[in-house]
Amino acid sequence: MATPDQILAASRYRAGGGALFTSSKCPPGPGLENSCQLPFGFIYTPLSPPDNIQVVPIHDENLPPVICLTCLSYLNLYCDVDETTGVWTCALCGCKNAAPPESFHNGTLSPILISPIVEFRQPIAEAHDRVNTISVVVVMDANLPRAEAQAVGSALQAILPEMADAKTRINLGFIVFSKHVSIYQLNSTGVASADIFSTHEGLTEKHLESRQYLTEIGQDGSLECMWRCLSAVYGVVLDNEEGSEINVSKGKQLSRLEQLKQRKETRMRKELERDDDDPDVVVKSPWVLAKENSASRHPLRCTGEAIQCAIDLVASPSNVDLIESRILVFTNGCPNYGDGSVVYDDRDMTTTARARPTADVVDPLKLSGAVEYFSIIAKAAVEGGIAIDVCCSGASELCLPVFQALVEPSSGYVLPHETFAGPHLKHNMNHFLKETNMTMAACSESQAEKSKSLAPSGCTIDIRMPSFVNPTHLVGPGEILDDFKGLLLNERSAFAAGCKLAARIGMRTNHLPQKDFVDDAVTRLSMGRKDPLSTFSVMLEINNFFQKDAFAFVQCIARFVDRRGQILITRVFSHRISIANDVGEFLDSIDEEVVPVVLGKEAVYRSMYGREIDARNEDETEVATSDELDDLAYDAQKDLDATIHRISVAFRLLGLEQGNRGLDLTEEGGIRTVGSSIDFAFPPELSDALRRLYHLRRGPLLSPGPMRSDDDRAQIRSLFLRLPLEDCLCMCAPSLWRTEVTPECKSDSVEWIAVPPESLALWDKTAIVADCYHSLFIWFGRGVPESFFDSIRQQARTYLLDRSVIRFPMAEIYTVSEGESMDRRFTALLAPSYGDPVDHQVANFPALGQLSPQELESLRCKFRFYDPTSDPSFRTWFWDVASATSSSKEFGLSLCE
Ligand SMILES: [Zn+2]
Numbered sequence: 001m002a003t004p005d006q007i008l009a010a011s012r013y014r015a016g017g018g019a020l021f022t023s024s025k026c027p028p029g030p031g032l033e034n035s036c037q038l039p040f041g042f043i044y045t046p047l048s049p050p051d052n053i054q055v056v057p058i059h060d061e062n063l064p065p066v067i068c069l070t071c072l073s074y075l076n077l078y079c080d081v082d083e084t085t086g087v088w089t090c091a092l093c094g095c096k097n098a099a100p101p102e103s104f105h106n107g108t109l110s111p112i113l114i115s116p117i118v119e120f121r122q123p124i125a126e127a128h129d130r131v132n133t134i135s136v137v138v139v140m141d142a143n144l145p146r147a148e149a150q151a152v153g154s155a156l157q158a159i160l161p162e163m164a165d166a167k168t169r170i171n172l173g174f175i176v177f178s179k180h181v182s183i184y185q186l187n188s189t190g191v192a193s194a195d196i197f198s199t200h201e202g203l204t205e206k207h208l209e210s211r212q213y214l215t216e217i218g219q220d221g222s223l224e225c226m227w228r229c230l231s232a233v234y235g236v237v238l239d240n241e242e243g244s245e246i247n248v249s250k251g252k253q254l255s256r257l258e259q260l261k262q263r264k265e266t267r268m269r270k271e272l273e274r275d276d277d278d279p280d281v282v283v284k285s286p287w288v289l290a291k292e293n294s295a296s297r298h299p300l301r302c303t304g305e306a307i308q309c310a311i312d313l314v315a316s317p318s319n320v321d322l323i324e325s326r327i328l329v330f331t332n333g334c335p336n337y338g339d340g341s342v343v344y345d346d347r348d349m350t351t352t353a354r355a356r357p358t359a360d361v362v363d364p365l366k367l368s369g370a371v372e373y374f375s376i377i378a379k380a381a382v383e384g385g386i387a388i389d390v391c392c393s394g395a396s397e398l399c400l401p402v403f404q405a406l407v408e409p410s411s412g413y414v415l416p417h418e419t420f421a422g423p424h425l426k427h428n429m430n431h432f433l434k435e436t437n438m439t440m441a442a443c444s445e446s447q448a449e450k451s452k453s454l455a456p457s458g459c460t461i462d463i464r465m466p467s468f469v470n471p472t473h474l475v476g477p478g479e480i481l482d483d484f485k486g487l488l489l490n491e492r493s494a495f496a497a498g499c500k501l502a503a504r505i506g507m508r509t510n511h512l513p514q515k516d517f518v519d520d521a522v523t524r525l526s527m528g529r530k531d532p533l534s535t536f537s538v539m540l541e542i543n544n545f546f547q548k549d550a551f552a553f554v555q556c557i558a559r560f561v562d563r564r565g566q567i568l569i570t571r572v573f574s575h576r577i578s579i580a581n582d583v584g585e586f587l588d589s590i591d592e593e594v595v596p597v598v599l600g601k602e603a604v605y606r607s608m609y610g611r612e613i614d615a616r617n618e619d620e621t622e623v624a625t626s627d628e629l630d631d632l633a634y635d636a637q638k639d640l641d642a643t644i645h646r647i648s649v650a651f652r653l654l655g656l657e658q659g660n661r662g663l664d665l666t667e668e669g670g671i672r673t674v675g676s677s678i679d680f681a682f683p684p685e686l687s688d689a690l691r692r693l694y695h696l697r698r699g700p701l702l703s704p705g706p707m708r709s710d711d712d713r714a715q716i717r718s719l720f721l722r723l724p725l726e727d728c729l730c731m732c733a734p735s736l737w738r739t740e741v742t743p744e745c746k747s748d749s750v751e752w753i754a755v756p757p758e759s760l761a762l763w764d765k766t767a768i769v770a771d772c773y774h775s776l777f778i779w780f781g782r783g784v785p786e787s788f789f790d791s792i793r794q795q796a797r798t799y800l801l802d803r804s805v806i807r808f809p810m811a812e813i814y815t816v817s818e819g820e821s822m823d824r825r826f827t828a829l830l831a832p833s834y835g836d837p838v839d840h841q842v843a844n845f846p847a848l849g850q851l852s853p854q855e856l857e858s859l860r861c862k863f864r865f866y867d868p869t870s871d872p873s874f875r876t877w878f879w880d881v882a883s884a885t886s887s888s889k890e891f892g893l894s895l896c897e
Helices: 004-011 146-163 205-210 222-234 244-250 256-276 286-295 303-315 365-385 398-411 423-433 446-450 488-506 515-520 583-588 592-610 626-657 661-669 674-680 683-696 708-722 725-732 786-804 822-828 837-845 846-850 853-861 876-884
Strands: 019-021 040-044 053-056 080-082 088-091 095-100 115-124 132-141 168-175 181-185 193-197 322-331 384-393 414-417 460-466 469-475 523-525 536-542 551-561 565-581 734-742 753-754 764-771 775-780 812-817
Touching: 040 592, 080 132, 088 822, 095 488, 132 146, 132 303, 132 708, 146 222, 146 322, 168 222, 168 244, 168 303, 181 222, 181 303, 222 286, 244 876, 303 322, 303 365, 303 384, 303 551, 322 423, 365 384, 384 398, 384 423, 398 414, 398 423, 398 523, 398 708, 414 423, 414 708, 469 523, 469 592, 488 853, 515 523, 536 592, 583 626, 592 626, 592 725, 626 683, 626 708, 626 876, 674 683, 708 725, 764 786, 775 786, 786 812, 837 846
Parallel strands: 053 115, 132 168, 132 322, 322 384, 384 414, 775 812
Antiparallel strands: 019 040, 040 536, 080 088, 088 095, 115 565, 168 181, 181 193, 460 523, 460 551, 469 536, 551 565, 734 753, 734 764, 764 775
């Protein structure tokens, strides 16, 4: 039997390479009134590990004739196939096509008719024998403390060699920046040498020709060179325990003499580096120098120019066998010098009145300019197939929007870490370096034709749907491709073969494909990079072309090049939904997990970018100020409230029409409790979803205000928009488990019992473990004897780590005792239920019945000092929003509109 953790790990990818729909039935007619004001749509995680996949064998390089000549959708298990003639009827457009009849018997095409997920794997010519190259340029902030730099080195040491193998070599480049950009030559033996560039002075062709900045790792031990650079810049200690990694990398122990030599070199390099730091230093007077040194207590970072250098470096066309380029940025503060700076520097000063130090103060105008700058260089980078990721550490302000603009075109990650010196950095880098990629086809220009028609990042996605369905809202990484929706180059052979067969049996093949139909039916996206976690949320609208057809058919196609650049994969997911007879039947078919995530993603999207769907591509460099972000979040909350209000009104109306659905449920459910009067006002199948949305609304994902920093909120919101269903469910609301601790109980094996995530769960004699996605908490009530702490903490850690083992980014574990200052950070995440009437409290959380009236009263009193009006309980919020007089219907716009 699978353990709960295994089930959890497996359930991460419930999508299994396909899409999850909000309901198993299609609404019975157009407009939101036919869906009880609920969203109809799906969550699509195209590259998640598929289960039940069928692979169609392809022996030459050509796709078999599996493409509908009229609408270009792929043959699938919902097509009618006449196996004697090979004629198949398209499930989307209903037109007839032809395939070789024998292919349905000899196994060539028969796999297609078995599974909703099918993969075609086309080998790319000439890609097999060559050794490919991955370029990795590390861009490091010289202001990182030594321990942080050392941790970065260790993580790179652990991961990079694993990316190389007999068929793949890694070329490494190393750039350090502060006030200047230093590009190191890793291959040079002996002294670590760098070319230093001041601001506005980039890499030239001449530099790239005369220097070899990228060096292969592995055989010649150039990671050792990286360590030498780290040692020279940060004074990273080489000859202690951590330094022994160098020896490991070389596969042999250094002799005593070699160690001494290395140590001396390190010392000399440090001195050299100090002198070399600024080329102008020698001509300056000691007084000027002293002044400069005092100014440099503000750490300077020409981050933008360093990244520009890195892009120039990897984009240099020397490598024909290059299949992937990565830039990894490690920093602990915002860019504050040179191009892309977010603060004023001396050159911007028009008056002397503006006093130093300005290095720490972010200027909104400069921030907008910086976001634009980073966005432009990142877009140029993605055209060249370069993926960029940023890891930040420390506690200073990072100006996350700047880094987000930098990673967005390649769908990279910006990951703030409390420190690099922990397991988190390696865990997180492991995901984005090894699980995600932007691999291009490994073949020369002339043979790259097949993959060239893909998006620059190498992944193109089509979503096809019938003419009576329009996509209305789309949230996810990547961008919509509006220009071209026709046949891709790799599909031409399949189309031609299909035409030939069709003509042979006398079918019409002229004027095909039908361009208008294809344009209407297809939404084409480019995914920034290939990431198994990348998820799109799509809301659909039934339009007036709706006819009570028997089915709605949706097909999602992802095309991408495999990690080695040798195979072009076309993954086709086909799904057929029957149409509900009436709204009640539609409501019965609702998926209570998909609905809140589709609504939540739209709400969080609006909290970052506003309601205007169309503004998405236009004004993306416009950065909202902190106040504007608060306003957007308030509006998104209002929109969520309006959505709930409208669902509730529609549901009650439906109840009146259909002889009260709620009452029917009572009969089935037996005992009706006080709290479930909500079942009359909201679809009972969505009661968990409703609570999740309430938590989402008051938590850091949607709530404005000072609970978290701007950086924190930007980070978790952008993750929420791109992660799969299961992660989003976990991010919406915390999950809690409790164990009662009394002096009599055995502490060596505790049992964790799920409890609702509300403040009344915080009993005195209780230990609680909580999973809030990014943060895991172990909480001790004040009645827990201290002698139990160690043992319970150990078991709690194991429990939480098992739950979060595959999570990305890696979660932090906090241990808090009741009454500590950190305690507030945990309790603030819980629904404030202490102000509700007692009978409601017990109805929603029956375990409270075990407490004596005195204990319950003292539990309620723990929270007396919080203001329930600014942070309503679930009950107060729902009835306020659902009431006929609710203001939400005037101020909010439904998330489905
Ligand atoms: Zn068709």
